[in-house]
Amino acid sequence: MNAISKDLPAPGSAGSTLQALNQWVVDVAALTRPDAIHWCDGSDAENAALVAKMEADGTLVRLNEQTHPQSWLHRSHPDDVARVEHLTLVCTPEREDAGPNNHWMAPAQAHAKIDALFDGCMRGRTMYVIPYCMGPIDSPLSRCGVEVTDSPYVVANMRIMTRMGAPALARIEREGSFVKGLHSIGELDPERRFIMHFPEELTIKSYGSGYGGNALLGKKCHALRIASHQARSEGWLAEHMLILGLEDPQGKTHYIAAAFPSACGKTNLAMLIPPEGYREAGWKIWTIGDDICWMRPGADGRLYAINPEAGFFGVAPGTSRKSNPNALASIQSHTIFTNVGVTADNQPWWEGIGDDRQPVTDWRGEPYDAAKGPAAHPNSRFTVSAKRCPSYSDKAEDAQGVPISAIVFGGRRASLVPLVFEARDWTHGVLVGAAMGSETTAAATGAVGVMRRDPMAMKPFCGYNFADYFAHWLSFDQPGAQLPKVFHVNWFRKGDDGKFLWPGFGDNLRVLEWMIRRVDGSAEGVETPIGVLPQAGEIDLEGVALAPGARDMLLGFDREGWRAEFEALGAYLAEYGPRMPEALRAEQQRIAEQ
Ligand code: SAT
Ligand code: MN
Numbered sequence: 001m002n003a004i005s006k007d008l009p010a011p012g013s014a015g016s017t018l019q020a021l022n023q024w025v026v027d028v029a030a031l032t033r034p035d036a037i038h039w040c041d042g043s044d045a046e047n048a049a050l051v052a053k054m055e056a057d058g059t060l061v062r063l064n065e066q067t068h069p070q071s072w073l074h075r076s077h078p079d080d081v082a083r084v085e086h087l088t089l090v091c092t093p094e095r096e097d098a099g100p101n102n103h104w105m106a107p108a109q110a111h112a113k114i115d116a117l118f119d120g121c122m123r124g125r126t127m128y129v130i131p132y133c134m135g136p137i138d139s140p141l142s143r144c145g146v147e148v149t150d151s152p153y154v155v156a157n158m159r160i161m162t163r164m165g166a167p168a169l170a171r172i173e174r175e176g177s178f179v180k181g182l183h184s185i186g187e188l189d190p191e192r193r194f195i196m197h198f199p200e201e202l203t204i205k206s207y208g209s210g211y212g213g214n215a216l217l218g219k220k221c222h223a224l225r226i227a228s229h230q231a232r233s234e235g236w237l238a239e240h241m242l243i244l245g246l247e248d249p250q251g252k253t254h255y256i257a258a259a260f261p262s263a264c265g266k267t268n269l270a271m272l273i274p275p276e277g278y279r280e281a282g283w284k285i286w287t288i289g290d291d292i293c294w295m296r297p298g299a300d301g302r303l304y305a306i307n308p309e310a311g312f313f314g315v316a317p318g319t320s321r322k323s324n325p326n327a328l329a330s331i332q333s334h335t336i337f338t339n340v341g342v343t344a345d346n347q348p349w350w351e352g353i354g355d356d357r358q359p360v361t362d363w364r365g366e367p368y369d370a371a372k373g374p375a376a377h378p379n380s381r382f383t384v385s386a387k388r389c390p391s392y393s394d395k396a397e398d399a400q401g402v403p404i405s406a407i408v409f410g411g412r413r414a415s416l417v418p419l420v421f422e423a424r425d426w427t428h429g430v431l432v433g434a435a436m437g438s439e440t441t442a443a444a445t446g447a448v449g450v451m452r453r454d455p456m457a458m459k460p461f462c463g464y465n466f467a468d469y470f471a472h473w474l475s476f477d478q479p480g481a482q483l484p485k486v487f488h489v490n491w492f493r494k495g496d497d498g499k500f501l502w503p504g505f506g507d508n509l510r511v512l513e514w515m516i517r518r519v520d521g522s523a524e525g526v527e528t529p530i531g532v533l534p535q536a537g538e539i540d541l542e543g544v545a546l547a548p549g550a551r552d553m554l555l556g557f558d559r560e561g562w563r564a565e566f567e568a569l570g571a572y573l574a575e576y577g578p579r580m581p582e583a584l585r586a587e588q589q590r591i592a593e594q
Helices: 002-007 017-032 044-057 107-118 152-161 166-175 218-234 266-270 325-330 426-434 466-474 505-520 550-555 559-574 582-592
Strands: 036-039 072-074 088-090 126-134 143-149 179-184 194-198 203-207 237-239 241-247 253-259 284-289 293-297 303-306 311-315 336-338 341-343 359-361 381-385 402-410 420-422 437-439 451-453 485-489 526-528 531-533
Touching: 017 107, 017 126, 017 143, 017 166, 017 179, 044 072, 044 152, 107 179, 107 194, 107 203, 126 152, 126 166, 126 218, 143 152, 143 166, 143 218, 152 218, 152 311, 152 336, 152 381, 179 218, 194 218, 203 218, 218 237, 218 293, 218 466, 241 266, 241 293, 241 402, 241 505, 253 505, 266 284, 266 311, 311 325, 402 426, 402 505, 420 505, 426 466, 426 485, 426 582, 466 582, 485 505, 559 582
Parallel strands: 036 126, 072 336, 088 194, 143 179, 179 203, 253 402, 402 485
Antiparallel strands: 126 143, 194 203, 237 293, 241 253, 241 284, 293 303, 303 402, 311 381, 336 381, 341 359, 420 485, 420 531, 437 451, 526 531
């Protein structure tokens, strides 16, 4: 065990957090048997050495240094390209606590099963110990973790996605608690793969995948599944939401948090460029985060939010100068691309990149042949520091977080659901979130385009029983609370010809503007059983090219269609039995009877 002691930081005094951390690392090493252990300090020199090693063994391929300085391509194993929900488990002592929304295994059985996979798995490899902080290093809302992994690709990505290294270790030492994450790529065999969560032990064990959501444990595993569990007992919320600041021409900024399922445009909305007319008038969007939001009530009763991440792990296909100029500007340098195609002059390429360059090699590294499928995998990604984004807000680093004026829920719904509506009050808003449905995307393995319930976009990420989760949401409605208004949007409504009715992207600002006018009390809206819809003329559609009839479909309310929707929602809530909060069932019934 020489290699272990060689790299250990000061062992810490008996009973200290550092000592507990060291002991855990020693125990993990005894199980996994690495050749060496490396404690990550997060420095540039460390990163350069890791990158050099990965270039040498082919894990990373350097891209065109002129057009994309300090950028690399990683090609994953072709069977390891997305989250694996059927292999993702929440292991609470009681099955009911994980809820029907999670796959479950008893903790003892789960540990035994996955530890058998970890046994000796790091022989011949280096084990990296990554202390990280989710959120600004000095924020009371932030939380720390330590990921142990045998993947240098994970280290390089965690360095971008989290505040990683020495400052995080110092905070862990002060704070006394941290989430333990053990990860190995194992054999990258889908038959030997599990992503397990032990919320009560603040522990994650992930084996057999190197893909983002399965392997960058600070992200979905910690910042959503474990954090949602912690948040419930500590009185805050860990949500699958972007956070943006919408600055009006008077210079006032409202902060909006919005939940959409994976690969439904969170990154695009978070980095939106206002459409013509709005831009000139002085409207601006500031990006705080594109995927995860932690929020808690402040002293004034408002909800304050931070983005626990430090980078973006965005979907590449469809990202263009037209769809998301801020994202494109962000990824011109210092970016890791995963599973994209490349051009003859070694630039990254994906479908919908929006220029005339052509790919010569596909994401598997084979000569590109359109007949064999896309050049970039549909779930190919870029990893880049948030600081590279031109619209990144100063407030993203604010330890206190930003006050949230509006919460938005949205899914991919081809029919029925209008462009926007507002919930009547908080309880109704929670029901609107609970009722969310969306068509599945390539972000998880399995069929794409199938409608499924995805409450608050948390179906794959809530670390406990959804019935308890909704009760937790309802509990924020306290005397003195100044809760955000809650809205629902649908950018994905289709006409009878199967084409999208709404142009989306920059034009979504028109909808956000209506929301903040509702918050400020300057838009009236019209009451319907599903909530408040915009009155004719309240959303500025000047210059938006809409198909004939689109306006009515986008802003209308179809009573019969909603009746069926509410009946189905009632059946869904009933699946959770008596644990489902009565207030939510009563709200569903009240609306269903209207
Ligand atoms: O792979 S991630 O889970 O991080 C991205 C996503 O699916 O939202
Ligand atoms: Mn996500």
